[in-house]
Amino acid sequence: MSNVVFYIAIVWVAVLLGVVVVQLAIARTIGQRILALDLLTLVLIGLLALAAGEDQRSYALDAALALALLGFVATLAASRYYEDREPFS
Numbered sequence: 336m337s338n339v340v341f342y343i344a345i346v347w348v349a350v351l352l353g354v355v356v357v358q359l360a361i362a363r364t365i366g367q368r369i370l371a372l373d374l375l376t377l378v379l380i381g382l383l384a385l386a387a388g389e390d391q392r393s394y395a396l397d398a399a400l401a402l403a404l405l406g407f408v409a410t411l412a413a414s415r416y417y418e419d420r421e422p423f424s
Contacts, residue, residue, distance in 0.1 A: 341389060348382050369413045376406035 355378055359371040380399045387395035 341385070344385055345382075348378060348385060351378050352382070365417050369410060369417060372413075373406065373410045376402060376410075380406075 352375070355371060355375045359368060359375065362368045362371050380403055383395045383399035383402065387393065387399070
């Protein structure tokens with residue numbers, strides 16, 4: 336039963352990944368693109384967490400944590416640059 340749930344989760348995250356990539360491609364404004372890239376990062380973190388659960392190893396969780404930290408900083412910097420046109424002021 337748990338294998339079925341795991342494969343359903345993998346398929347669901349893959350579908351979400353495809354939807355986010357399409358949303359990124361059709362985004363009209365910079366703000367929508369920043370939001371889509373942040374959502375893409377979150378979906379990839381979920382995919383890494385599922386991979387860590389399947390492998391029973393922690394290196395994918397380490398990668399997910401690093402991606403979460405980098406994604407947060409990148410979203411913050413991009414949003415500040417979009418707002419003020421100065422990334423560090």
